[in-house]
Amino acid sequence: NAGVTQTPKFQVLKTGQSMTLQCAQDMNHNSMYWYRQDPGMGLRLIYYSASEGTTDKGEVPNGYNVSRLNKREFSLRLESAAPSQTSVYFCASSEKGGGVYEQYFGPGTRLTVT
Amino acid sequence: GNSVTQMEGPVTLSEEAFLTINCTYTATGYPSLFWYVQYPGEGLQLLLKATKADDKGSNKGFEATYRKETTSFHLEKGSVQVSDSAVYFCALSEKSGAGSYQLTFGKGTKLSVIP
Numbered sequence A: 001n002a003g004v005t006q007t008p009k010f011q012v013l014k015t016g017q018s019m020t021l022q023c024a025q026d027m028n029h030n031s032m033y034w035y036r037q038d039p040g041m042g043l044r045l046i047y048y049s050a051s052e053g054t055t056d057k058g059e060v061p062n063g064y065n066v067s068r069l070n071k072r073e074f075s076l077r078l079e080s081a082a083p084s085q086t087s088v089y090f091c092a093s094s095e096k097g098g099g100v101y102e103q104y105f106g107p108g109t110r111l112t113v114t
Numbered sequence B: 001g002n003s004v005t006q007m008e009g010p011v012t013l014s015e016e017a018f019l020t021i022n023c024t025y026t027a028t029g030y031p032s033l034f035w036y037v038q039y040p041g042e043g044l045q046l047l048l049k050a051t052k053a054d055d056k057g058s059n060k061g062f063e064a065t066y067r068k069e070t071t072s073f074h075l076e077k078g079s080v081q082v083s084d085s086a087v088y089f090c091a092l093s094e095k096s097g098a099g100s101y102q103l104t105f106g107k108g109t110k111l112s113v114i115p
Helices: none
Strands: A004-007 A010-013 A019-025 A031-038 A042-049 A064-068 A074-078 A087-097 A100-105 A109-113 B003-006 B011-014 B019-021 B023-026 B032-038 B044-050 B056-059 B062-065 B075-077 B086-095 B101-105 B109-114
Touching: A004 A087, A010 A019, A019 A031, A019 A087, A031 A064, A031 A074, A031 B101, A042 A064, A042 A074, A042 B101, A074 A087, A100 B032, A100 B044, A100 B101, B003 B086, B003 B101, B011 B019, B019 B109, B023 B032, B023 B086, B032 B062, B044 B062
Parallel strands: A010 A109, B011 B109
Antiparallel strands: A004 A019, A019 A074, A031 A042, A031 A087, A064 A074, A087 A100, A087 A109, B003 B023, B019 B075, B032 B044, B032 B086, B044 B056, B056 B062, B062 B075, B086 B101, B086 B109
16 A cells, blocks of 8 residues: 655745645545644644545635545645745545544655745 | 644754653543654654543553643653654644544654764
8 A cells, every 4th residue: 555645745836836736545534634834833734625525624724725536636736826835745644543533644745935 | 722732842862861752732622642753854654642541652662641630641762762863743633523533733843862
């Protein structure tokens, strides 16, 4: 099993450009998440999808959109990138295991907006 | 809302030293508690977990006990190794209105172990 995969690993954008971050999981999990990680801020939830066909806002959704394409895939789109969106983005998925919803993380996408 | 507070780093220890990273939480219900570890350039990996009061999670020599009376989940290891150098995140999990379980993270503590 590959677990959670993310593409691309690195990306540089100019202000105003758009892009989509891709995430896929092969663990048949129902729930998927997008986080951003900034120095000294920990991880903050952008959007999540409790199950296929549903999406909900997290703590910091402004400037982002998401699509739960199917059970495996959950993409994050930046319509008009801003320097404040420079960050490392992590996708995660979860399913109940041993009575606890453990989240499994991808390797991250490092995004720089100039 | 829920929150997690963990000791600020960075923490620098010599190999074989004792490690404690403090973590306290605020939650309205009865959350599950986790420690995640992030090695340089990688994503987060679950290190250990506890689901109810007085549970002790353990893995790879690390331990943490769910203390409801002090709302704490401190991470300990008796003898650290250079390979333990990483960023450690304390987190709690609660059920969202949409039915999934969201994680609330602390800000992370960077540990450096020197030979």
